Amino acid sequence: MRFFSPGDRKPRVGFFKFSCCTGCGFQLAYFQKSLEDTLKSFDFTFFRLASSSGTPEGPFDLALVEGAVTEPYQIIELKKIRANSAVLYAVGSCAITGGIPAIKAGVPEMEVQNKAYRTKLYGLTSLRPSVLGDYVEIDGSVRGCPPGERDLQEAMVSVLFHRKPEFAGYSVCVECKIKGNICVLVAEGLPCMGPVTNAGCGALCPSYHRACYSCFGLMGQANTAALKGKFRKLGLTEDEIERRFSLFDALETKK
């Protein structure tokens, strides 16, 4: 196993953002438990939220990219980042599933543009939202809205150790059971998205008796039809069901 030893130069990290709330970048800048260690181990060559200096040109050992692609120039930038980076991770739901910016996926672009930019902000056009993986090859996904500290840390450590990061691929239900939360879907009849949602949050909402709203996005092979059937039995209308599924997974559900 080869990894960056103390004598090596520090790995160069670039943090980039496209259409999003910058919450993932904030989460990284707000690395409470390990900020000092992070700065000791990594050279943040480009991280706009933390420093106005630095160059986006690379080369990078690790590029972390948040946000969905909703404007044409972003595609060109993304490809450039990819070309200059050894490892590129998509960070956060917007970059991985489309997240909140993708809610408009089911609406014609002209309609969105007229609604959102009716004050005629020049130069702003709307493009059907898409995810990073549509344009470039990504080496991993750090899920979440925003991702938890554990997963961001795992992503960074994996680069130091040159190994595949260990991210959860199972459902939120597994995390609930590990914590011992009484199931809010079965016992309380709340429309919880846990059974189809990728874990990683530590079952945050169900731990506070709230239904999961799938901010980490659908897990692989999620059986959405089966959960929709359950929601119908709970008495949710088709519109309510649609909203729950399209909040973070509109690109999947509004294909």
Place this chain on the structure above:
Amino acid sequence: MTGENVFQKNYEVLICKELFAGWVEGLRDDFKLIGPVGDGVNAEFREIASLKEANLDYQSTMLPPGKAYLFKPLEEIVLFNAGPGGVAAEEPPIPVQKQVLIGVHACDTHAVFYLDKVFLGAFTDPFYKARRENTFIISLNCKTVTDLCFCHLIGTGPYLKAQSGYDMLLTDMGGEFLVELKSERSKNLFNVKGRPPEAGDWQKKDEMETRLLKSFKKDFKADGLRQVFLSRPGHPVLKETAEERCLSCANCVMVCPTCFCHDVYDETDLSLTRIKRMRRWDACQDYFFAQVHGGNFRSERQARLRQFVFHKLDYEGQFGLKGTVGCGRCIRWCPTGIDLTEIAEEMMK
């Protein structure tokens, strides 16, 4: 000496519930008391200060007591310290906390016997072994059964027939508990004088059991499934259930008292000096469970569902026991109510 003789003669006593509660409270100095809190099927085994907090009339819990308190959902098994001199491995201390599990139903007691086969069999797990030895199990015969219970078909309940492997058996006789001592240590620990049961008391116990047996709703042929499973592994009911209802959420496995699979992975902190090797409950329903180098041998949902159903109702060759104890948790906590016994019945047709 006199006292010992008395107890050697009477390993079964009837004592009033208040006296029993008082004895349990006395254990608090040496043991952590863990008992069922809450009502019906949503009770939960938790640390309690006295039996007043517990509800021994509970019907079921989401997490099974044995698995939750003997085989931790998430635990650190090795700690690596990396420094200039190299990497040193350090084992976390073996758990020494003594605990009493109070009110463990017959099915859940049998599930502990199953876990024993896994963790104290061909390989001894030091953490499980230490917890098992430090755990005093007070089992409890059921007073009611739920719609989903089928222990009577598996031979694991509702009354506990096993004579060893646990410490004490309680039967609620109304105002009194019939206490049956099943381990040497219980004979040393239980020092409450009571009335020795008479023929009438045993008869009453039998009658209660017979009445309870009549109240079961579930009925299916639990034997002879092996042939069916082997001959029709691609039965349409598996495909239909998988496609229409199975969420692959793994709730069934997580709440199963005998499911023992776990994943081992490393957590490295950013100082790169401390690496924790963790063990976490894992589930065959998860897509990545069967992901190995070169592919995934259960990439289809129905293959994963089949794995669960067959492992619970068949696979006796593994440990000489059925994988199920008939507690019904996998059915109750499945968001879409998938019932393994219905699948088996359909396959028998």
